[in-house]
Amino acid sequence: MHQPDPHQASESTTACRICALGSDHPGITIDDQQICNLCSLNQVEGLLDNYRYTSEVFAEFQAAAPAAGDYDCLFMYSGGKDSTYMLDLFVNEYGKQVLAYTFDVPFESVHAAQNIALAREKIDATFVVDADDDNIKLMMREVFNRPAPAKPGRYLDEKLPCVSCRTFFVLKAILWAYRENIPYIALCADPQQILTMESNVREVVRGFYKTFGEQLTGTLFGEQLEDLLFDEDENLPKIVFPFIAMRHDYDPDRIVEVLRAKGLYESSPLETHCTLFPLLNYYSYKNWGCMFYKLNASSHVRSVKRNADYDRNTFSIKFPRSLDLGEVDARLGEVVMAIAKGEGQRADHEATLVALFKRMDASEDAARFVARSFLDMRSVASELGIRLDD
Ligand SMILES: [Zn+2]
Structure with a gap:
């Protein structure tokens, strides 16, 4: 198995056994069956x-x-x-x-x-x-x-x-x-x-x-x-x-x-994306110990587990059918925080990020593109006056 996971398994933290959301995730509670409130549909009413x-x-x-x-x-x-x-x-x-x-x-x-x-x-x-x-x-x-x-x-x-x-x-x-x-x-x-x-x-x-x-x-x-x-x-x-x-x-x-x-669609290789995406991840890791898309990814995991035939995309993001969410989440967090602190080698971070994004179903090109945007996190932050030091 893997080395201890810094983002889970502290004594007060458990993860939902269906969707991997943690008990310390904002708005999430986990019952004694180890199932979160989203999975057990407490909110359905x-x-x-x-x-x-x-x-x-x-x-x-x-x-x-x-x-x-x-x-x-x-x-x-x-x-x-x-x-x-x-x-x-x-x-x-x-x-x-x-x-x-x-x-x-x-x-x-x-x-x-x-x-x-x-x-x-x-x-x-x-x-x-x-x-x-x-x-x-x-x-x-x-x-x-x-x-x-x-x-x-x-x-x-x-x-x-x-x-x-x-x-x-x-x-x-x-x-x-x-x-x-x-x-x-x-x-x-x-x-x-x-x-x-x-x-x-x-x-x-x-x-x-x-x-x-x-x-x-x-x-x-x-x-x-x-x-x-x-x-x-x-x-x-x-x-x-x-x-x-x-x-x-x-x-x-x-x-x-x-x-x-209707002639209203041209597929474009330049899909619109947010240039703050790496910083959004920095924010969610730093304050809540999870990646920005944790809720989306866990919702996908939940749907796949509920329905074996499930293959619909969520609204705007695609995830692979099988995803070890807890582990991907923890590894990504380590890289994001290291980049934010200016620690480690650029090439190493890039390789780790590309591998992680591919596990989340990105193509080689897309994974590399997103990985590079993460490597630029510090300069984007300083342009906007966002402090990354703790
Ligand atoms: Zn759950």
């Missing part, structure tokens, strides 16, 4: 309520009469295949007047404008691109540099920088819809995000204040958010989650087929 509410709001949106203003909805458009598919459906099947809103995230490798050129030509919507580089970078620096939330933490705390980035641009979209009097906001959220995605815009705003405090929130957004907090419900936009409402139909291969037939 709250989950069903969320699904029911999401489906109701979506049905209400589909049936709604045209809005009084110029647009029936603000559609958060990333330019990826899922959101392109849904944008086309909203405009051409549901007949909605759509403002396609793209937030240009400065951490994405390929910028928004390049992604949306094809859709602009073929889909009859109004396209806008919004950006706020200085403020989103300021917020990210703050998330990384300050202490993590107190243990035991809440669900998704290990992904706090990623969740914060997303919440930042959802707030920008909410403010845009509010100013322009657009009654609905469509968000192509992953079905896995249902536990934490807030459908009520006032709650999204409250959550941000709670995480970042009044002072920083004021610096980032001025006083605009306060207007939202104190306005009447009927003046606030509602958020709809079309993919969650239609979750049973989600099929990535069919989406690509449909987009190809």
Whole structure:
């Protein structure tokens, strides 16, 4: 077997025997059968309520009469295949007047404008691109540099920088819809995000204040958010989650087929990815002892174990059928922390990382590409003013 694993098996920590999530993972508890709350479905009731509410709001949106203003909805458009598919459906099947809103995230490798050129030509919507580089970078620096939330933490705390980035641009979209009097906001959220995605815009705003405090929130957004907090419900936009409402139909291969037939898809070797990915892993290892994708990977392991025929991809990431998650997680953590501290040899780290990513089903090229981005972690951090020293 392997040498002792620094990330597991301390006396107070156990791992779920189905999905390998640890008892110290934020939001996770493990019972005396050594099964976690996600595997034993303790959350199923709250989950069903969320699904029911999401489906109701979506049905209400589909049936709604045209809005009084110029647009029936603000559609958060990333330019990826899922959101392109849904944008086309909203405009051409549901007949909605759509403002396609793209937030240009400065951490994405390929910028928004390049992604949306094809859709602009073929889909009859109004396209806008919004950006706020200085403020989103300021917020990210703050998330990384300050202490993590107190243990035991809440669900998704290990992904706090990623969740914060997303919440930042959802707030920008909410403010845009509010100013322009657009009654609905469509968000192509992953079905896995249902536990934490807030459908009520006032709650999204409250959550941000709670995480970042009044002072920083004021610096980032001025006083605009306060207007939202104190306005009447009927003046606030509602958020709809079309993919969650239609979750049973989600099929990535069919989406690509449909987009190809409509000339809306060009496969590109330059898939958009986040340049902060290595730092997101640093954050989750440093504060929570797990890799950034632990929850996604454990959800995959759970599905495979429940259903031997399971071969559907999770929403956006692929994992191999068999994955020794506990071990891959621990090895990756050792390399990430060594790189962060500037220890060890570049070539050794690269070889280890390539082997690990291949075990997670990456091709040789993809594994090498991602490995190199990890090796650059320190320079990306220093450009953004993120401190890696402990
Ligand atoms: Zn589990």
